[in-house]
Amino acid sequence: MNITEQIEDLIGKKASDFEISKLFKIYINDYKDSLPEVFERNQGKDFLVTHTKTLDSIIALMYKTVLRRLFGNYLPMRSSIPIAFIALGSYGREQLCVHSDIDLMIVYEKNEGFNTAAIIEKFLYLAWDAGLKLGHRVHETGDLLQASREDITIKTALMESRLIIGSPFTWSVAQNHLTAIRHDDPKTFILAKIEEATLRRRKFPSSMQPHIKEGVGGLRDSQLLYWIAKTLYGVTSLKELSGTLFSEEQYREYRIALELLFRVRSALHILTGKQQDQLVLDYMPHIARMLGFSDERKLVSRLLEAQWRINNFTQIYVKKMSRLYLNDTSILPALRTGRIRKGFYAVEGILYASYNTPTPNVDTLLEMLVALEDREWQFDSSVLFHFTYTSIKHPLRTKTYALLRKLFERQHLYVHLKLFYDAGILHHLIGAFKKV
Incomplete structure (x- = not known):
């Protein structure tokens, strides 16, 4: 019996919320235990996409379960319920690593016919009790622009939004606000992100124990490129600028470097069982074996070269895209x-x-x-x-x-x-x- 059938069976027996969350918890833990095997078959971006899709399916199933519990046999179409579940940040980009927080935004529209607060509350309690590591935000659609102006971190996360499940009508309204957020004072946003990156790069300089996420040439530098490209051109992927902003060969070299960072970071999370983003000496031999390198020296050499490539590409094209704002007239x-x-x-x-x-x-x-x-x-x-x-x-x-x-x-x-x-x-x- 698969998990959907088990949930239906529990709902039919009028089981408690605790019993349903326990079933989800077992299912999630079994999935986590299978990650090393999944990683052996699929590494790099493919592994991250596979992981993202699995989380999407878990969140979608939780939402469907909540609706079944609340509405019983009078379940309306999900498109009619003015709620949308939206992936943010690295989760929105389908680059979420296995022990990173799941950035989730729930948006809703006020409607007297639906008790949206009760639905959202039920979902959050189920997710927390099942052990999902959620970093969540809840907003009415009309509040999104104002929320983005409160904190640059919020605006950054909203730039990387992706619908998981919910009403396409609510998502469409949210998308209109997200487009307005992208066009809202782009100069201030871009200059703030560049300044933020400068401070981060000083804090995490190049090292023989590379920091995969925050270090110079790390994933944050790659994300900086995307945030600026998204703000200025509205792209969903840097690849869309290949052949215009940079050549296809330049982009290919950059993507190969980025792929290695994805592989190393995922291997670190799986090996340590936690959000470990620095490749310290103790982990190098094991990570090298997981990724098929003959020894750790070759791994570190390739990794430093990859971070050099990302740093080089970032420095050149952040300036090229932002020069209108950066140049002192x-x-x-x-x-x-x-x-x-x-x-x-x-x-x-x-x-x-x-x-x-x-x-x-x-x-x-x-x-x-x-x-x-x-x-x-x-x-x-x-x-x-x-x-x-x-x-x-x-x-x-x-x-x-x-x-x-x-x-x-x-x-x-x-x-x-x-x-x-x-x-x-x-x-x-x-x-x-x-x-x-």
Whole structure:
């Protein structure tokens, strides 16, 4: 007998709420026990989607059970009941990890014919008693815009909404408000998210024990890209910008890196049985075996490379999408006078570039660096873009070596080496770094 039949049997016997929640609890615990086996068959994003769909089915079944208990044989169509259950955050993106909180929003419309408060209360008690780790919000549809203005965290979560079950009419009304939220003061939202990311990246710098979620090049950086793309373009996936904002090859490399982070984080949660997002030394051998790596060194090497890729991609395209809001118009006259070649500008120790100018070859870029004053330069993300995607042919030309030699004569060589590293070309220009 499957769980739906067991629930019907209990309802027919007029069982208590406790007995029904106990049945759900057993079902959820059995599912959790099966996760290692599910992970062996399906890893990465596929595993997260599978996990999300299972949670969707549990929440939907709980809601149906509550309705059966309340209405008995006089059950109306669910589309008529002005309630919608909406997945938020990583759950909304179908990227929820196994021990993360389930971000759920229940929206409703006031209607004298339905006691929506009783229905929602019954559902929440059932979910809590069954052991679901819910982070929930309850809103009347008309209150969504005001709620989003109270806290940037709320607005961020609402940006990633997905219907699980409920009235399509209520969901349609909610969607209209969610669209209004997306268009509500985008500049303030984007600048706040970038500032939030800057503080987070200082708190969780790159490490030999990588933080998969919060660290530099972690999942939060990936989410920052999505939040800005969603705000500005209304996309449901970054892939929709492939071929316009960035090339398909650039997006493919980014997605491969992101896939490894999904795999490592899911393996960490399954191994530890908790929300563990940092790959500490003690877990490395076991995680390497779970993911099919021959040893932990290869795992960490691949993971650091993946985080480098996500960090590089994020820095370039956050700036490219947000430059309308980030650029200080007061420096425009200085940019004009600080032009050092077509599309490149030096202003007060910072080098800027235009995303629209064709990317020069590596010799042209090196010549530009050699011509700069010997000082501690900062390089804008727009400059990083050109150095990342410049063309480098091997073996290197004699001219390339000569330009590199001139840079090595400088007092402030480090800023140039750091630029090459951030752009992923350091080992292409200086072969010895392939071994580092």
